[in-house]
Amino acid sequence: MRISGRSSPIAAAAAAIGELLPAGATSLLDVACGTGIVTGHITRPGLTVFGTDLSGGMARYAATRLGGRVLLADCLALPVATGRLDAVTAIWLLHLIDDVPAMMAEAARVLRPGGTLIVTVDKDASHNAGVIGELMLPYRRKVASDDFAAVGDCGARLGLDYAGETAFIGRGQGRTPSKVAAAVRGGDFGSALTLHEGDARALAASLEALPAPDEAGPDPTFRLIALRKV
Numbered sequence: 001m002r003i004s005g006r007s008s009p010i011a012a013a014a015a016a017i018g019e020l021l022p023a024g025a026t027s028l029l030d031v032a033c034g035t036g037i038v039t040g041h042i043t044r045p046g047l048t049v050f051g052t053d054l055s056g057g058m059a060r061y062a063a064t065r066l067g068g069r070v071l072l073a074d075c076l077a078l079p080v081a082t083g084r085l086d087a088v089t090a091i092w093l094l095h096l097i098d099d100v101p102a103m104m105a106e107a108a109r110v111l112r113p114g115g116t117l118i119v120t121v122d123k124d125a126s127h128n129a130g131v132i133g134e135l136m137l138p139y140r141r142k143v144a145s146d147d148f149a150a151v152g153d154c155g156a157r158l159g160l161d162y163a164g165e166t167a168f169i170g171r172g173q174g175r176t177p178s179k180v181a182a183a184v185r186g187g188d189f190g191s192a193l194t195l196h197e198g199d200a201r202a203l204a205a206s207l208e209a210l211p212a213p214d215e216a217g218p219d220p221t222f223r224l225i226a227l228r229k230v
Contacts, residue, residue, distance in 0.1 A: 008171060009168065009169070009172070010037055011041055012168035012169060012170075013038045013091060013168055014038055014042045014043075016166045016168040016222075016224050017038075017042055017118055018042065018044060020118050021044065021086075021116065022087060022114060022115065022116045022228070024086075025087050025116075026047060026086055027048055027084070027087070028047060028048070028050070028085070029078070029087070029088050029089070030049065030050070030052070030088075030089045030090075031052055031075045031078070031093065031103070031107065032075050032090060032096075033058075033062050034053060034062065035058055035062050036051055036062030036065035036066050048069070049066060050066070051063075051069065051070040052073040052078060052079070053070065054072070054073065054074050059071070076099065076102050076103055077106065078107075080110040081110070082109050083112045085111055086111075086114075087115060087116050087117075088115070089119070090117070090118075090120070091118075091119070092123060092222075093119070094120070094121065094123075094151065095124060095144060095145055095146040096145075100145050100146070100150075100151065100154065108158040108159060108160055108229060111229045112229070114228065115229045116227065118224060119146070119227070120146065120223065121146045121147065121224075121225055122144065122146060122148050123146055123222065124193075125144070125192070126170075126223065128180065129218055130217050130218060131210060132175065132177060132180055132210075132217055135203060135206050136189075136192075136203065139193045139199060140192060142193065144192040148225065151227075152227075160227035160228065160229055160230070161227065161228050161230055162225065162228075163226040163227060164226050165223060165226065166224050167221050167223050167224060168221070169220070172219065173219055174216035174218050176214050176217070177208065177210045177212075177217075178207070180207050181208045184203050184204045185200060185204045187200070
């Protein structure tokens, strides 16, 4: 597995996607593309890149980066005919949704045989290395929605075989203990942690008590996997 990390996290993400695209791919749909900031960096001769997003504002912004090739759509109901695409990407998405199997099933539907679904996995774990991760470990009683093993198992049930992986560094995205504490208090780690109210208070206090609570930790390394449709 090669780790890309000398460029910005956006360019690194796009380069990592390029490593996993199937040879000869001519069509790629980026699901929940947001403003198209990553999608707009995905380039390859002969490849046409499309995007979808549920937010009208995001979709309109992304359209300026993708030559208008953006549709307003839910990731669970893609406006694409069955078996039409060579690749589907979902970057920093799975940890945000409750029904990952439904999203993956929809991606599998629109892929042609031999097409590839490329997704980021283990996002919260990537962000919380070192002492922050150690403090969170006792509360990781819930399998994250983007857990690598769970995503792989779901893919296998859908006829999506593991086809490789790569990683890229999120330069400048290391989190401070104080910001993680605020996120814990706000319930932002629901996809990765099981926290009752008292647990959240205790964990947040422990994070805030760390030395240099406003000093950013190490840059995260994001894991990207490819699942190929049989």
